[in-house]
Amino acid sequence: MSFPWAEKYTPKHPFMRWLDQRLPLPRLAYGAVGGGYPVPRNLNYFWNFGVLAGLALTLQIVTGIILAMHYQAGDATAFNSVEHIMRDVNQGWFLRYAHANGASMFFIVTYIHIFRGLYYGSYKAPREMVWMLGLVIFLLMMATAFMGYVLPWGQMSFWGAKVITGLFGAIPLVGDPIQHWLLGGYAPDQPTLTRFFSLHYLLPFVIAGVIVLHIWALHIPGSGNPTGVDVKSPQDTLPFHPYYTAKDGFGVGIFFIVFALLLFFAPNAFGHPVNYVEANPLSTPAHIVPEWYFWPFYAILRAFTSDFILEAKLWGVLAMFGSILLLFFLPWLDKSPVRSGSYRPTFRIFFWILVADVLVLGYCGGSPAEEPYVMISQIATAYYFIHFLIVLPLLSMFEKTLPLPNSISESVLHGEEAEAAPIGVTTTA
Incomplete structure (x- = not known):
């Protein structure tokens, strides 16, 4: 991964210079998210949600790793191990609720991110690959979330696994083998939990890898902007840091406020009460x-x-x-x-x-x-x-369509002012 604008980066500290010559991580960080990455000067707060999605994934990975230390993927032990986490593990209730509600927060910010892309045409050339890699991330999120929902082994977990995997049985010729491979048998059981737990643990790291490709693909054409007009001069851009790191910081603060309200005051708002009943293959819930x-x-x-x-x-x-x-x-x-x-x-x-x-x-x-x-x-x-x-x-x-502005600066600074505005000076869009 290389960024042309990172070539002018020169570390000041002797250790950073030594590291940059042997493993150019400082140069990579500077080019990817630092002051070396030029960003359109008119981005609004809807551009925060990509960063928030990355933050939500990080929270899911951290809480998931700790929960995996206490979870037991067995048909006779899974439900009780979740209860053990909630009741006996120090701060276990916090970790479990943070992981469960973190998934909801992840999907909320991702859905907003997708609809922002639909509105502002982020899927159009030259950013088709950015869009398609984002959709791959979304599909991986859905697979990860589905497998995670099965792991508590409550009633809705069991019957949700049975219904959703049963959909593959409708596919001619290959449907039944795929369903049996997913379940490890003919119905959700011990092999199902083992497989789903393994994949649920693995896929977030796969998502992180695809996110790296997503960001890489974004940096090649550069970020889009609310006008859809291409960057035409350095005056149309600002350094990502400190201008947009500060803006993203505000979004992160709002994210954590909403997350805390959900976590501490309504932790079961997105859950289903039937899933607090242990899985019973002989009792079908009234509404799956x-x-x-x-x-x-x-x-x-x-x-x-x-x-x-x-x-x-x-x-x-x-x-x-x-x-x-x-x-x-x-x-x-x-x-x-x-x-x-x-x-x-x-x-x-x-x-x-x-x-x-x-x-x-x-x-x-x-x-x-x-x-x-x-x-x-x-x-x-x-x-x-x-x-x-x-x-x-x-x-x-x-x-x-309506007439487009001649440049990003013109859309922000209204015509003649754009010609006189020095680089690095911005006004409110």
């Missing part, structure tokens, strides 16, 4: 639901109720996975030369319709599989695919 961050996709899965050429279950599986895979093709579905939704008035209307549609899907996914929720899910699922497959391509051809 996954964690809240899977609800939109669960609603898409349940939206298919009738067989048509293929089984309804298979249609649901294809649509659920297709709803995410579709996002990989977004750079080629939306061919508008204007990146930012701020200068696309019609796109902006449909964007907020999409946000409302995903929220409706989430509500229906957490509701019982009965009317009117099934019908609403079907309508919302249809619109989700229509938005990406029909609306965006048509907008690319027919939308009348």
Whole structure:
């Protein structure tokens, strides 16, 4: 990984110079997040959420490693080991709640990060690889979260594993072998817990590795910005440090305040009370639901109720996975030369319709599989695919966009002032 702007970096301390000559970690840090990395001067607070996602992952890895020291992945011991952590381990309740609610915080900041990318066109050239690596991270997050939800071995954990892995059985020819391989047998049991615990421990480190690639891919074209206008001169940028480290620091403070309120005052707000009952293969819960961050996709899965050429279950599986895979093709579905939704008035209307549609899907996914929720899910699922497959391509051809500013500095400093503003001086965007 190399950064051209890091070439002018010269360590001042003798030890740092010695280290830089033999292992250029100081130069790498300077080029990646230090004063050597130029960033568009008009970034708003929605650009904080990438850093917050990295912070949330760090919290998950740290708390997860400590919890793994006390957890026992056995069908007869898993549930009691979680109770042991909560009741007997020093600060165990804090670690367990921090890990469980940390997953929710991770998904909250990631969803905001994704929708920011959708609004500001962060998936457009030359940042297609940044977008696709971000989606790979999202898929790995979903797999990690699902396996982690199984580990407490409560009722919802057991039946959630049975239902979700059962979806693979709908795939012709290879579905049953895949399901049996995932479970280690024909139903969730000891082999399931062993496999899921192993993968749940491993995947966060895989996510960290893909994040490195994600950041690397971002540094090649540079960060996008709210206008979608390319950087045209050094005057359009500011050093990442101290300007954006301070801005990110403010976001980190808000993150920890929200996290603390959730952790200390509503630690079970995102949980399900049925999961505090030990897994019983002979007693099916009345209403099986996954964690809240899977609800939109669960609603898409349940939206298919009738067989048509293929089984309804298979249609649901294809649509659920297709709803995410579709996002990989977004750079080629939306061919508008204007990146930012701020200068696309019609796109902006449909964007907020999409946000409302995903929220409706989430509500229906957490509701019982009965009317009117099934019908609403079907309508919302249809619109989700229509938005990406029909609306965006048509907008690319027919939308009348607003005039773009000539430069980032002009959008910030309003014309003539941009010409006189010295580098390193900024005003409020």
